[in-house]
């Protein structure tokens with residue numbers, strides 16, 4: 001899937017714009033971020049870890065509302081940060097967007113979306129990465 005229109009920077013760090021995990025070929029468990037070997041199967045799984053693009057859909061397990069944002073997030077607070085269980089099983093932490101802080105709920109279905117993460121005023125660089133938004 002080589003795309004010459006995409007700057008080299010992005011092609012070199014696929015985890016930033018897709019949710020790339022891997023799957024154990026023995027027990028079929030998914031991991032994100034990818035792991036060298038499956039902690040359940042140990043040696044049996046070496047050489048059997050297969051890279052997988054995760055669908056980016058999941059459920060809010062728990063969340064908190066951030067009121068004091070770090071500098072690069074100023075202007076966005078308050079915003080929710082959630083632990084999300086992906087449909088494939090791994091958990092990850094992400095900011096929830098397009099959701100009022102009063103509307104976020106445990107058990108809510110969410111999906112990944114690619115948004116501006118940080119803007120570096122001095123260099124003018126803008127970083128994108130995954131965030132999650134409510135489904136539907």
Ligand SMILES: [Zn+2]
Pocket residue numbers: 024025026027028029038039040041042045
């Ligand atoms: Zn395994």
